Amino acid sequence: MSKIWTLFKREYRAAVRTKSFIISLILVPIMMGGGFAAMIIMENNKDTDDKHFVVIDHSGLMTDPLSKALDIRNKEEIIHSNTGEKTDATYVVEFLEPDFQDPEGQRLGLSQRVENQELHAFIEIGPDILHPAGEEKQAYLKYYSQHSFNDQIRYWFQNVVNNKLREFRAAELNLDEAQAEELLWWINVEGMGLVTVDKKTGEQQEAEKTNELQSFLVPYVLLILMFMLVMMSAIPQLSSVMEEKNEKIAEVLLGTITPFQFMMGKVLGGIGVSLTTAAIYVGAGVFTLKYMGMESLIPVEVLPWFFIFTVLFILMVGSGMAALGATCNDNKDAQSLTFPGILPAIIPMFLIAPVIADPTGPLATTMALIPPFTPTVMVMRMASSVTIPMWQPVVGLLGVILFTIFTVWIGARIFRTAILIQGQKPNLATLYKYAFKG
Amino acid sequence: MNIIELSGITKTFGSVAAVNDLSLEVPKGSIYGFIGPNGSGKTTTIRMIMKIMYPDRGKLLVDGQENNFERLKNVGYLPEDRGLYKKMKIGELLQFHGELNDGTDLPNRINYWLERLELKSYKDKKVETLSKGMKQKLQFIATILHQPELIILDEPFGGLDPVNADMMKDIILELQQKGATIIFSTHDMAMAERMCDYIFMIYKGKKVLDGTLEHIQDQYGNDTLRIQSELGAEALKDLKGIENVNNFGKLQEIRLEGGVDPQQILADLLKKTRISKFEITKPSLNDIFIRIASPERKEAGNE
Numbered sequence: 050m051s052k053i054w055t056l057f058k059r060e061y062r063a064a065v066r067t068k069s070f071i072i073s074l075i076l077v078p079i080m081m082g083g084g085f086a087a088m089i090i091m092e093n094n095k096d097t098d099d100k101h102f103v104v105i106d107h108s109g110l111m112t113d114p115l116s117k118a119l120d121i122r123n124k125e126e127i128i129h130s131n132t133g134e135k136t137d138a139t140y141v142v143e144f145l146e147p148d149f150q151d152p153e154g155q156r157l158g159l160s161q162r163v164e165n166q167e168l169h170a171f172i173e174i175g176p177d178i179l180h181p182a183g184e185e186k187q188a189y190l191k192y193y194s195q196h197s198f199n200d201q202i203r204y205w206f207q208n209v210v211n212n213k214l215r216e217f218r219a220a221e222l223n224l225d226e227a228q229a230e231e232l233l234w235w236i237n238v239e240g241m242g243l244v245t246v247d248k249k250t251g252e253q254q255e256a257e258k259t260n261e262l263q264s265f266l267v268p269y270v271l272l273i274l275m276f277m278l279v280m281m282s283a284i285p286q287l288s289s290v291m292e293e294k295n296e297k298i299a300e301v302l303l304g305t306i307t308p309f310q311f312m313m314g315k316v317l318g319g320i321g322v323s324l325t326t327a328a329i330y331v332g333a334g335v336f337t338l339k340y341m342g343m344e345s346l347i348p349v350e351v352l353p354w355f356f357i358f359t360v361l362f363i364l365m366v367g368s369g370m371a372a373l374g375a376t377c378n379d380n381k382d383a384q385s386l387t388f389p390g391i392l393p394a395i396i397p398m399f400l401i402a403p404v405i406a407d408p409t410g411p412l413a414t415t416m417a418l419i420p421p422f423t424p425t426v427m428v429m430r431m432a433s434s435v436t437i438p439m440w441q442p443v444v445g446l447l448g449v450i451l452f453t454i455f456t457v458w459i460g461a462r463i464f465r466t467a468i469l470i471q472g473q474k475p476n477l478a479t480l481y482k483y484a485f486k487g
Numbered sequence: 488m489n490i491i492e493l494s495g496i497t498k499t500f501g502s503v504a505a506v507n508d509l510s511l512e513v514p515k516g517s518i519y520g521f522i523g524p525n526g527s528g529k530t531t532t533i534r535m536i537m538k539i540m541y542p543d544r545g546k547l548l549v550d551g552q553e554n555n556f557e558r559l560k561n562v563g564y565l566p567e568d569r570g571l572y573k574k575m576k577i578g579e580l581l582q583f584h585g586e587l588n589d590g591t592d593l594p595n596r597i598n599y600w601l602e603r604l605e606l607k608s609y610k611d612k613k614v615e616t617l618s619k620g621m622k623q624k625l626q627f628i629a630t631i632l633h634q635p636e637l638i639i640l641d642e643p644f645g646g647l648d649p650v651n652a653d654m655m656k657d658i659i660l661e662l663q664q665k666g667a668t669i670i671f672s673t674h675d676m677a678m679a680e681r682m683c684d685y686i687f688m689i690y691k692g693k694k695v696l697d698g699t700l701e702h703i704q705d706q707y708g709n710d711t712l713r714i715q716s717e718l719g720a721e722a723l724k725d726l727k728g729i730e731n732v733n734n735f736g737k738l739q740e741i742r743l744e745g746g747v748d749p750q751q752i753l754a755d756l757l758k759k760t761r762i763s764k765f766e767i768t769k770p771s772l773n774d775i776f777i778r779i780a781s782p783e784r785k786e787a788g789n790e
Contacts, residue, residue, distance in 0.1 A: 055586040063574065297570030301626070303539045304564030304639075305587045469539065 052306045053314045060318020065325060074326060077277065078333070100138045100169040100202070103159055105145050107176040112144050114213040156193070163194060170194035172206055179217055242434060257345070267348050268405055268432040272397065272425055275359050278327055279394045282319030283367035287390060289315065290374030291383055299468050308465030316367040323363055327356065351431045354442060358424035358449065365421070365453040366393055372460035375467040376480065397425035408433040418445055420452035459484050490515040490637055490668045491536060496545035498531055505531040507692040509545070513670060513685070518663055520683035521672035522772070524780045528692040529672045530567055533641055536670070537564050550637065560589070563635035567642045569626045573615040577606065580614060581629055590633030600628040604654065619646050627655060631662060638662060640671040644678060656682060676773035686772065688779065695779050704769035711774065712741040712749055714756070715764035722760040728752060733774065742770065
């Protein structure tokens with residue numbers, strides 16, 4: 050054990066003392082945080098230049114309401130109440146009569162004006178929008194722009210037109226304003242957590258509202274962090290072992306330590322590096338969330354599971370990568386073996402959306418109980434706002450422990466045979482031979 | 488008492504027997520030289536002794552321990568291919584190797600050996616800043632730092648200049664005097680002749696020589712003449728009874744054909760030139776090595 054410890058210390062020091070480690074430690078959160086910061090900056094620094102639109106109103110109903118709404122928006126809504134500064138673009142709308150002779154020509158002409166950037170977009174309001182029943186094709190609201198799918202401005206026109214239509218319809222039914230408001234009242238469903246009992250005090254705890262951040266951001270951040278830690282410590286084992294093999298360091302060390310001790314010292318060194326990184330990031334994350342008064346986002350109960358699963362995941366992938374590294378002779382071999390080695394870390398990245406959308410669904414549950422994917426998928430599920438049955442993380446952990454023991458065992462067998470063999474191309478047949486025949 | 492005992496050891500790679508039915512006994516406290524042409528099985532034998540590789544057949548005892556997967560204790564190993572962490576500082580690297588070998592009093596020992604091998608001023612420098620010879624000395628320190636009882640050196644003098652080779656030779660002899668057993672493989676026959684108590688030669692995986700230098704030379708008899716004459720090698724031309732001439736310029740070493748009388752050679756030479764040296768001797772280790780491993784011998788052996 051003392052030899053593993055000696056090797057662990059060397060690996061750990063060699064990794065954390067490098068400039069690249071320190072730079073990546075600082076750069077990764079800056080880059081990740083930079084993305085969020087850029088979003089916030091973009092949000093706060095909206096384009097306030099005037100935006101020009103053309104509206105062709107086939108119904109003849111919307112010209113006045115739109116003009117009034119535009120007036121209110123441009124004079125009041127986009128002006129900051131305290132500073133008096135514009136916070137958004139002024140919408141300048143030109144109303145055109147429909148060209149019944151050549152409607153296509155009119156659309157083409159307007160499209161060209163959009164392309165020439167004279168206009169931001171043009172909108173066509175169908176003739177039968179007030180009573181669409183039976184006339185669905187004529188009850189349209191079309192927004193023509195270069196990037197209409199991403200253009201959020203279209204929703205402003207949609208809201209104004211639909212609110213006015215509701216008013217018109219209420220008036221036709223002789224409903225007063227209050228009745229109309231009640232008629233159109235929409236109740237949103239609120240996502241709530243469960244009512245719990247405080248284990249210490251025994252008091253019943255009110256259910257809390259769940260939000261998008263809890264449901265998406267927390268599992269997402271934990272998954273990315275685990276992925277990053279594996280990429281940082283387990284994946285480089287392949288090239289590191291290959292280098293030590295080619296530079297004959299392995300033979301020097303194997304005179305003193307067993308191949309198993311060699312492999313474990315290296316993999317545990319990698320785990321040490323990852324845990325250091327994780328402790329810094331998680332610590333900084335907890336501190337920041339507390340500072341911002343968002344303690345509720347800290348997944349306190351999931352963090353121990355996160356650390357346990359991360360350690361096992363790195364042990365599992367790291368020993369596999371070390372074994373594969375021992376079979377490599379050059380960078381070409383290393384490149385061809387890296388991809389299959391990192392699949393357990395990559396595949397869960399494709400499962401983020403379905404797992405977060407339905408953490409207790411059959412896909413998420415099944416994947417969480419397949420050992421190579423358990424660490425990532427189980428932690429994602431546990432960090433979501435849904436409560437998963439307690440037996441699942443326990444069974445998942447047992448599976449991961451057994452699978453990790455198997456990976457380390459088979460990795461050690463491949464490692465001890467391959468580390469001194471030169472010139473043998475690594476492929477499935479040689480790996481099988483090293484693993485089971487020595 | 489033997490520190491190493493090999494009995495019927497065989498190791499094959501695919502269809503090639505790198506070591507074939509090898510038996511060898513290394514007495515404690517001796518210097519044992521392993522010689523043999525490249526690819527003859529020296530390194531494989533050493534790796535098996537070090538338990539880096541395991542024999543397919545045979546029994547291998549090191550300090551009384553049978554074949555098992557435990558590492559050997561109190562052994563220092565300098566492999567043929569040197570391998571050092573380039574980015575580590577010299578002092579840290581020696582501390583690392585010392586700890587791996589359960590060494591004691593490491594800081595003092597590190598300073599002592601760095602001083603002794605003239606590397607003290609490099610202690611805080613990275614390994615990558617050292618020359619090839621310096622790296623070799625550094626690896627040698629890493630091998631002996633923990634005062635091992637058995638020291639196995641694979642080509643310890645390769646790449647060293649004569650001054651450093653001499654320095655290392657003195658240290659090896661000093662370690663032997665303190666009780667260590669030393670095995671080293673070498674292509675330097677003169678060094679092997681001067682230093683080794685026993686010499687073992689392996690050729691194509693098989694033991695072909697084993698014993699003291701005298702014992703080995705006795706097997707070949709006094710069939711060698713060392714001659715210095717005014718005409719040099721020219722004088723030996725057309726001389727009968729000579730199997731081989733090794734010309735060193737000012738001195739020629741002659742191997743006689745079986746049953747030829749050296750006095751007859753002397754008489755024939757005196758007719759041609761003036762002789763300043765005429766020595767009847769046993770063949771050198773270098774000559775014996777060439778006799779066994781030369782292409783002519785291989786061809787003859789194959790016939």
